[in-house]
Structure formats: C-alpha cells, structure tokens
C-alpha cells in the first residue's frame with residue numbers, strides 16, 4: 001500500500017504512549033509458555049512479529065488468549081510442549097527465528113521452521129553453530145545457515161561460548177538451549193547487548209547470573225509463570241524522538257518508554273547532538289525500568305557513533321541517520337556492519353532513501369557518513385519492505401519541501417501497527 005505524506009508547517013506538541021517493546025513482548029510469550037502456571041502480560045506489542053511467536057507456541061499446545069494488548073498464557077512447562085501441529089512460519093521475525101531455534105533444539109520432538117523472503121536471506125549459522133556444539137541436530141541449506149531448517153530434538157550439553165557477533169539474539173538462543181542442557185552454559189560477550197532474556201528469566205525463577213560480560217545459566221525445567229508489564233518500545237519511540245528533534249519549536253512527551261541501559265544509546269547520542277531531553281516518573285517493574293521522555297528541538301551538531309554504543313541503538317540507526325541530515329557537520333557511523341543483515345541491508349537502504357529525498361549520505365562497509373545540514377526535498381521513497389525504513393521515510397516527510405510518497409507501508413505492522421494514528425495525533 002502506497003502512502004503520500006505532507007510536511008508540517010508548525011511545531012509538534014503533545015503526548016504519545018508507544019506500543020510495548022518488541023524484544024520484551026517476544027520473551028514474555030516464550031517464557032510464559034515454557035513456565036508452569038499462568039502468566040499475564042500487560043501492554044503486549046500486538047505487531048506481526050510478536051504474533052509469530054504467539055502462533056508458534058499455540059501450535060505447540062499452549063493456550064494463549066489475547067484481549068487488546070493483554071495476554072493470558074497458560075504455561076505448559078518446557079518438557080510438556082507438544083510437537084507443533086504444523087511447520088512453524090516465523091514470517092519476517094529474526095528474533096522469533098533465532099530464539100526459537102534455542103528452544104526447539106532440546107525438545108523431544110522434531111520440527112521444521114521457515115520464514116518470508118527477507119528472513120530466508122538472514123544468517124542462521126550464528127545460532128546454529130553454537131547449538132550444534134551443544135549437541136543439536138539442525139539441517140538446512142548450506143549446513144543449516146539459512147531457513148527453512150529441520151530440527152531433530154536432542155539432549156543437549158552446556159558449553160562455554162564467546163559470541164563472535166554482537167547479537168542479543170544469539171546470546172538468547174544459547175541461554176534458552178542452556179535451560180534444557182546438562183551442566184552449565186556460559187555465554188561471553190565482547191560488547192553488552194540487550195539483556196532482556198537474562199532479566200526476565202530471573203523473574204521466571206531461572207538460575208541465571210551475569211557478571212560483567214559473562215552470563216551463566218543452568219538446567220531449569222521448572223520456570224514459574226509471573227506477571228509481565230511491557231514498557232513502551234524505545235525503538236518505536238525513536239521515530240517521535242527524532243520528529244521532535246527536527247521540527248523547530250517542538251516538544252513531545254513519550255510516556256512510559258523502556259529505559260533499560262542496554263537500549264538507551266539513542267538518548268546519549270541525541271543529547272550530544274544538542275537535543276534537550278528530560279526523563280520523568282522513572283519506575284522499575286520486573287527488572288525493567290521505564291519513564292516519560294520529554295524531547296525538545298535544539299540546534300543540532302554532528303557526532304561519531306561507534307563501538308560499544310552500536311548494540312545499544314542498532315535498530316535506531318536508520319532514524320538517527322535522518323536526524324544527522326539536520327545536524328551541522330559530518331556524522332560518522334561505524335562498527336555497524338550488523339545493519340547489512342537486518343530485514344534488508346539497512347546501510348544501502350538508508351543511504352538510497354535519504355539521498356533520494358535530497359540528503360548527502362555516503363555508505364561505508366560498516367556504516368555511513370552523513371553530511372549536514374541539508375534541506376530535504378521530498379519525492380519517492382522505497383521501503384525495501386522494512387518497517388524501520390518505511391517509518392524513517394514517514395518522519396522525514398515532516399520537514400521536506402514537497403510530499404514524500406512511500407511505495408509500501410504494510411511492513412510497519414511488523415513493529416508498530418498504530419504508527420500513523422500516533423503520527424496524526426501530533427501533526
């Protein structure tokens with residue numbers, strides 16, 4: 001579905017509560033299903049990706065009832081999950097695919113999993129390799145590097161594994177397999193990636209311990225259901241944070257947004273760029289902190305985004321690149337090669353879309369150079385069927401001289417089905 005968007009000629013003012021965090025929503029469904037007893041989830045993200053995870057567990061015999069953004073999960077326990085009634089379709093969801101491989105590897109049954117055209121191109125060997133070291137039997141194209149994959153459930157043994165990629169999905173897959181493995185499973189990271197798996201597993205009663213960059217989990221088949229509140233997704237809030245930062249005179253409040261330190265790189269970067277941020281009403285539930293973020297536009301300057309910061313803002317880089325087009329000087333983004341294996345190659349996609357709208361962006365092997373400040377003109381934008389690229393283009397339209405026409409906005413339902421309603425509310 002194509003969409004034409006017009007610029008605004010006034011500042012943005014108002015309040016938005018973005019939907020629940022995608023990473024936390026996936027994990028709530030998984031751990032609630034694998035636990036014994038009932039788990040209630042509040043402010044669940046009712047997006048296409050998380051629904052893939054819901055459907056996978058329903059196919060394994062778990063009763064999951066959804067009413068609006070609330071879920072009631074009647075957990076079956078890890079050992080009582082049933083052989084799926086069908087091949088599992090993970091759609092566009094990398095998180096579902098990687099984490100579910102860790103769950104399925106140690107089951108007593110066999111399963112087959114597949115995804116859409118984008119997911120079929122994304123690397124699965126990063127997860128399959130450590131799982132094979134644990135004793136898993138996973139078959140598919142190129143030694144199991146790509147979906148579709150067939151998993152022959154096996155007894156697993158713990159490993160001590162150093163992550164070769166900065167990926168929370170790989171870390172989580174190994175930890176979830178570790179719950180079913182004999183002995184200890186240790187995962188070591190070189191950069192801290194999002195830690196929602198570790199935090200939530202603790203709330204479900206797993207014996208898991210993190211010391212610096214090392215996480216250890218032991219066999220735990222008796223997770224206990226608990227209630228989960230899902231804070232707003234900072235990766236979704238990012239679009240409105242940037243909107244508020246690029247439209248002169250704006251002041252937006254984003255209510256109850258997740259503020260887990262492993263996810264707040266965007267707040268550090270935009271403050272360095274000159275955006276004014278205030279955090280109010282900070283609270284903590286289930287080990288996850290959240291609060292209201294107030295964002296006020298200011299004079300923007302360029303920054304360098306690299307190293308340890310990258311995993312803390314990886315999904316926000318497309319919209320941060322848009323922000324950088326409005327900053328004086330050259331913004332350098334490096335060490336972000338992971339962007340090349342997301343829903344699309346996001347380095348190529350962001351460069352092409354922003355240049356098409358009138359920006360000056362150079363792609364590099366592991367990032368981008370964004371020369372600012374440029375007046376964006378507008379015109380056609382390709383979404384590459386990637387939700388984050390489509391939403392970045394929609395936010396760009398707020399400041400273009402002419403309309404922006406996005407070729408297809410359907411991918412936005414992956415992570416933010418109510419995006420245009422929220423955009424309309426502050427426009």
Ligand SMILES: O=C(O)C1=C[C@@H](OP(=O)(O)O)[C@@H](O)[C@H](O)C1
Pocket residue numbers: 022023024095166167168169170172194314315338
């Ligand atoms: O664990 C997760 O929920 C996620 C981890 C990140 O992926 P990688 O683990 O591939 O970096 C992120 O890009 C993705 O949107 C969600």
Ligand SMILES: C=C(OP(=O)(O)O)C(=O)O
Pocket residue numbers: 022049092093094095096315342343388415
């Ligand atoms: C990369 C993303 O998700 P996933 O890996 O789950 O497809 C994303 O939401 O930007």
